[in-house]
Amino acid sequence: MTNPAPSPSPTVPGWLNSYGVVWLGAVCVTVAEIFLKRGAMATAINHGFLPGFGTSALASGWTWVGILVYIASFGCWLQALRRMPLHLAFSLMSVVQVLVPLGSWWFLGETIGLYRWCGIALVLAGIVVIAAPAMRAEEQL
Amino acid sequence: MTPAILLLCCASQVCLVTGQLLTKHAMNAVNLSPVPWAKVSGRFALGIMALTLWFFLWVGLLQKKDLSYIYPFEGISPVLIVAGATAFLKEKPRPRAWLGIGLIAAGIMLVSAS
Numbered sequence: 001m002t003n004p005a006p007s008p009s010p011t012v013p014g015w016l017n018s019y020g021v022v023w024l025g026a027v028c029v030t031v032a033e034i035f036l037k038r039g040a041m042a043t044a045i046n047h048g049f050l051p052g053f054g055t056s057a058l059a060s061g062w063t064w065v066g067i068l069v070y071i072a073s074f075g076c077w078l079q080a081l082r083r084m085p086l087h088l089a090f091s092l093m094s095v096v097q098v099l100v101p102l103g104s105w106w107f108l109g110e111t112i113g114l115y116r117w118c119g120i121a122l123v124l125a126g127i128v129v130i131a132a133p134a135m136r137a138e139e140q141l
Numbered sequence: 142m143t144p145a146i147l148l149l150c151c152a153s154q155v156c157l158v159t160g161q162l163l164t165k166h167a168m169n170a171v172n173l174s175p176v177p178w179a180k181v182s183g184r185f186a187l188g189i190m191a192l193t194l195w196f197f198l199w200v201g202l203l204q205k206k207d208l209s210y211i212y213p214f215e216g217i218s219p220v221l222i223v224a225g226a227t228a229f230l231k232e233k234p235r236p237r238a239w240l241g242i243g244l245i246a247a248g249i250m251l252v253s254a255s
Contacts, residue, residue, distance in 0.1 A: 082168050
């Protein structure tokens with residue numbers, strides 16, 4: 001065993017353990033990305049003061065809501081980083097690779113083809129491979 | 142995908158990975174006793190700067206492409222993060238973690254090809 005299992009914090013509710021903050025952070029990232037995309041679409045015809053940077057998107061309220069939700073996700077992320085190795089936390093956060101396309105499809109009307117669904121399934125399988133043994137180890141503590 | 146978009150994707154990934162490594166480096170120090178706040182704040186500020194750069198590059202990309210098209214390119218970051226955490230933070234991922242990361246990377250490539 002090369003890495004210690006993430007330790008639960010006695011000061012937070014049970015569902016908000018090391019993994020709970022990662023999942024909550026992932027949901028926040030998904031919501032934030034959808035808001036950012038709406039803000040970016042609303043301002044795509046404008047050019048910001050730095051070419052290649054999306055500074056003109058700051059003119060949209062959607063972008064600011066997205067930024068606020070991103071800040072919330074960052075708070076969850078910092079809590080996760082305090083409790084588990086970066087490689088584990090970041091791999092688990094890859095669940096956003098599933099949630100964001102689903103959110104894009106559901107809320108933005110973007111299309112998802114067969115290959116994309118297969119890719120999403122592979123990402124999900126990878127997350128399960130990484131998360132399942134570590135989550136079992138935490139439950140046994 | 143045009144070379145300019147690819148370049149912006151690569152630049153955003155470099156900023157993201159650098160920011161995450163610096164942030165984790167800072168949070169590792171928070172767990173020390175006593176907490177070396179000067180080091181923590183310095184690393185944290187640099188991490189936030191890198192993540193802010195990533196954010197604006199990312200929003201710039203969102204203005205040009207569909208979210209579901211561009212998002213998979215963020216997906217190479219787990220591989221880069223694990224490599225960076227192994228090299229710079231001395232983390233030691235288990236073989237099972239590498240298998241999972243391989244599956245995630247394969248899934249992301251499939252999504253990108255769609």
